[in-house]
Amino acid sequence: MQLKIFGMQNTSSKWLYLAVLSLVWGSSFILIKKSLLGLSPLQLGALRTLFAAVFLFLIGFKSIKTIKKEEWKWVAISAFAGTFIPAFLFAYAETEIDSAIASILNSTTPLVTLVLGIVVFSIGSNRNQIIGVIVGFLGCLALIWEGAVVNPNQNYWYALLVICASFCYAANVNIIKRYMQNISPMAIANGNFIILVIPSLIVLYFSGFFDSAVIQQEKVQISLMYVGVLAVVGTGVAKVLFNKLVQISTPVFATSVTYTIPIVALLWGLMDGEKFTFYQGIAACVIIFGVYLSNKRKKVRS
Template identity: 60%
Template sequence: MQNSTLKWIYLVVLSIIWGSSFILIKKGLVGLTPIQLGALRILFTAFFLLLIGWKSLRTIKKAEWKWIIISGVLGTGLPVFLFAYAETEIDSAIAAILNSSVPLLTLLLGLTLFGATFLKRQLLGVLVGLSGATALILIGASINPSQNYWYALLVISAGVMYAFNVNIIKKYMQDISAIAIATGNFIFLIPPALVLLVYSDFFNQELLRSQEVQLSLGYIVILALFGTAMAKVMFNKLVQISNPVFASSVTYLMPIISVMWGVLDDEKFTIWQFFASLVIIVGVYLVNKKTKTT
């Protein structure tokens, strides 16, 4: 199948998978702390990837391991904890919508640090998208006074890390297979994840017998297998066959899936939040729309 077709298939599938990840995080937090959720997500994912990708590690050159480690920390290691903490205070749908600022952040970092070219319309898209994200945070804080919307900054911080990661993959890891990148990422995340899990008192026998914890573990296994392991490999491949801004546009469609899940789970979503979300999507559209290069 040609890359021009394959990249769109990857984009849609990833949107569905990652769009569903936010509600799985929310459900996982019912019985687990953010530290436990993040650590378990890393460990389960590492297990799945090692089963299928162990041999691919041989293809990674010694000089490339530096970028593999950096990519692992920025693309997964820190964001999984930031999102878990964010969703202790803000709705899953809002977290997903804020995450749609990733293409805008990818463009900004690409321009300033990675020597990417830019378009006039893309610059306008960045400004429009960031204004929509700001409005969404302010509106959410007003209609959900019991929620601490400062936690939305954790989502934005994770978005910055994703933006760094996607530019790093495109510039420095173009010749490494997608499965090797993903597996290599998680090799170095296993030790800190284990330490954090032990520190969190997860292995307390009374805690493990809790029905809430067991149910949450089920959600995290699903999240790790599909939302992290499989999606990570697909995303790495998408970056390689397209470009950083197109690949990060997966966040363009994710909010649609996330809002559907959020509404089904009785989360509040007003018409004003809908309009603010549209502003973000318009910004992402402008970033991806081709026009004359400046």
């Protein structure tokens, strides 16, 4: 009976973690949009990294002692691929495309991860995965095409920046899986941000942010509040929650957050006055279906 009750608690807990992560990560795209009202993409990317670094150092700085000397190379590569470069790519992308569209395109990350795993890391694949990649790619093309029709004033070439960010995330996942299995998630996160503090400060300095005339602007101060929430909650807290979700569930269940993030982001976008058509909804469903196919396990016949 105790085991049964524990199992029920574990089941309800994992759904709670999934819901919270969906809300947190789904809200990140509208926070990026609002942050850009007073900050440049360079300032946003740098500040997001620095704020997240401070938070993670406060809760887990001691964990870096567990990283071995020969492992720092992979920690550094992971830092730039998984955090630094995507932060700027998303910031620049959302200067031209809606936050909801960016979130949907970001859901292609599992598909890109699969492709890189096959091509670069020699990881095997099955028919469902190949079909899923093709379906997801067609959905992306349809979404970008329809977006260009609905919002002709937006430059949808910037959508490619989100795809590039997906490639960065995909490379990071494969690198962690291949070379960083023996490093704790907290150590990886803190190691990443130790590497990124100086590059972020350099970018922030040359962006003109430290000009007193810039900092004193009210819209800049409001944007800083949005960046703070984005960095601490969307990066720091979310990393801890996701690690816990993986521990109490399965990798397949944990990655299903990919399906729910665009729903939250879409709702935020609609409330903020973004346009989203029926055909864009169809294209989004095609992308998510492609992700589902690529993650679907083959049934074992008895």
